[in-house]
Amino acid sequence: MSKSKRERGLFELYQDDPERADALVFGRRTKIGRRGFVKGAGLATMGAVVGGAIPFSANMPAGLIPQALAQQAPAAGKAPAKPKTLEMQGKAGLIVLEERPLNCETPAHLLDDDVTPTANMYIRNNGIPPEPTADPDKWQITIDGEVNTPLKLTLGELKKRFANVTLKLQLECGGNGRSFFVPEARGNQWGHGAAGQPEWTGVRLRDVLNAAGLKPNAVYTAHYGADQHLSGDPKRTPLSRGVRLVKAMEQHSLIVFAMNGKPLHIMHGFPVRLVVPGWSGSASQKWLTRIWIRDKEHDGPGMTGTSYRLTNVPMVPGAKHDPKNMQILEAMPMRSLITNVADGTELPAGTRDLALRGHAWAGEKKIAAMHVSIDYGQTWTSAEVAPPVNKYAWQNWRVNLRLPSHGYFELWSRATDNAGHMQPHVAPNWNPSGYGGNPFHRVAVLVKA
Numbered sequence: 001m002s003k004s005k006r007e008r009g010l011f012e013l014y015q016d017d018p019e020r021a022d023a024l025v026f027g028r029r030t031k032i033g034r035r036g037f038v039k040g041a042g043l044a045t046m047g048a049v050v051g052g053a054i055p056f057s058a059n060m061p062a063g064l065i066p067q068a069l070a071q072q073a074p075a076a077g078k079a080p081a082k083p084k085t086l087e088m089q090g091k092a093g094l095i096v097l098e099e100r101p102l103n104c105e106t107p108a109h110l111l112d113d114d115v116t117p118t119a120n121m122y123i124r125n126n127g128i129p130p131e132p133t134a135d136p137d138k139w140q141i142t143i144d145g146e147v148n149t150p151l152k153l154t155l156g157e158l159k160k161r162f163a164n165v166t167l168k169l170q171l172e173c174g175g176n177g178r179s180f181f182v183p184e185a186r187g188n189q190w191g192h193g194a195a196g197q198p199e200w201t202g203v204r205l206r207d208v209l210n211a212a213g214l215k216p217n218a219v220y221t222a223h224y225g226a227d228q229h230l231s232g233d234p235k236r237t238p239l240s241r242g243v244r245l246v247k248a249m250e251q252h253s254l255i256v257f258a259m260n261g262k263p264l265h266i267m268h269g270f271p272v273r274l275v276v277p278g279w280s281g282s283a284s285q286k287w288l289t290r291i292w293i294r295d296k297e298h299d300g301p302g303m304t305g306t307s308y309r310l311t312n313v314p315m316v317p318g319a320k321h322d323p324k325n326m327q328i329l330e331a332m333p334m335r336s337l338i339t340n341v342a343d344g345t346e347l348p349a350g351t352r353d354l355a356l357r358g359h360a361w362a363g364e365k366k367i368a369a370m371h372v373s374i375d376y377g378q379t380w381t382s383a384e385v386a387p388p389v390n391k392y393a394w395q396n397w398r399v400n401l402r403l404p405s406h407g408y409f410e411l412w413s414r415a416t417d418n419a420g421h422m423q424p425h426v427a428p429n430w431n432p433s434g435y436g437g438n439p440f441h442r443v444a445v446l447v448k449a
């Protein structure tokens with residue numbers, strides 16, 4: 001059997017039956033459920049697959065798919081395909097997950113900047129974006145529903161009438177990390193890269209809502225945009241989500257018209273969008289045309305069923321959900337990224353010192369600590385964490401590591417929030433549409449012998 005064929009075989013086995021693949025590589029498990037150390041033929045096979053010796057192989061948890069393999073993870077039952085990269089004016093070569101609608105994620109190493117360049121921001125569309133308008137200042141936004149004075153404002157008026165603010169706000173898709181759920185959850189199979197932090201300029205949503213005057217029974221917002229439903233039916237809306245009014249009235253919830261000092265890119269909502277930070281990105285309506293103030297929870301497309309909903313009672317992964325246990329996803333869970341070393345990097349022979357850095361965030365909470373492991377979680381080194389530049393900005397972390405030898409290593413990052421919770425090892429709380437998948441970030445590196 002050729003080497004590549006054998007690698008593929010093991011790879012597929014890991015996809016189909018990780019336990020069996022694990023047993024093959026690591027040997028049989030003992031009665032108490034622990035496998036023996038990786039040795040002999042198993043270790044040789046694994047080493048061939050990852051491209052080098054594995055100094056900490058004895059610590060690899062049973063069932064762990066080496067990150068060097070996960071990199072090329074294909075859809076279930078499909079052969080590993082080279083990921084398609086985006087080719088679009090003003091955008092970097094993001095990984096294309098879906099072409100219609102267009103959905104692209106950012107490899108973590110393209111998120112190294114403190115402020116994410118517009119080119120590197122992930123794209124999440126549910127429908128077909130509108131054509132860029134030639135006259136952005138004439139774009140109309142309606143505020144209606146449970147308000148005393150419904151408003152029809154042009155973007156030009158909005159910019160002039162309300163105080164302009166600029167903030168670095170981290171935005172993350174509710175489905176970020178979905179690919180880590182087992183069994184697979186429905187939807188785009190995002191890794192960790194449906195997140196980014198541009199600098200946004202706009203006006204406070206609350207200033208606009210106050211200008212319209214909220215009625216006492218106003219409790220929820222409903223957001224509408226100018227994108228088209230995939231069916232082409234103009235009466236159908238691709239996505240219309242909303243938030244509890246308290247969130248809309250926070251000083252960091254913005255209607256924005258600029259990103260990194262320039263007009264928004266068309267894929268990010270040109271000429272105007274919402275940014276409701278800390279909560280699922282789906283609340284940040286692009287190509288904003290209307291905010292309808294409601295006297296009850298909004299029920300637009302994306303608000304019902306399993307969409308943007310988590311189970312609040314643990315369910316058997318893959319089982320049918322109970323609708324009465326489903327609850328709207330609001331704040332995002334914590335996540336950490338290693339951003340200065342790309343997954344799959346080969347480091348020159350003799351490399352021992354490794355300065356690692358990245359970002360971490362935690363929805364409505366703060367990151368209190370960051371730890372990094374190079375030995376599959378056997379030991380953890382604490383990293384330095386900076387405070388956020390403003391609320392809802394991500395936090396930068398850094399640490400100096402020492403590698404003991406050449407070989408294959410996985411760098412694992414783990415955040416701890418200010419409530420004392422730690423980022424989990426695997427995607428927690430399985431739910432049908434796969435929200436909140438926030439396991440450690442794992443980066444494979446190979447130090448040449």
Ligand SMILES: Nc1nc2c(c(=O)[nH]1)N[C@H]1C(S)=C(S)[C@@H](COP(=O)(O)O)O[C@H]1N2
Pocket residue numbers: 121122123124125126127172173174224225226227238239267268269280281282283284285286287
């Ligand atoms: N009008 C409209 N707004 C939208 C969406 C959409 O499909 N249509 N997608 C939402 C989702 S699910 C996310 S995660 C963010 C993504 O913003 P980005 O594409 O600028 O990164 O936009 C949100 N706003």
Ligand SMILES: [Mo]
Pocket residue numbers: 124172173174175280281282
């Ligand atoms: Mo999203």
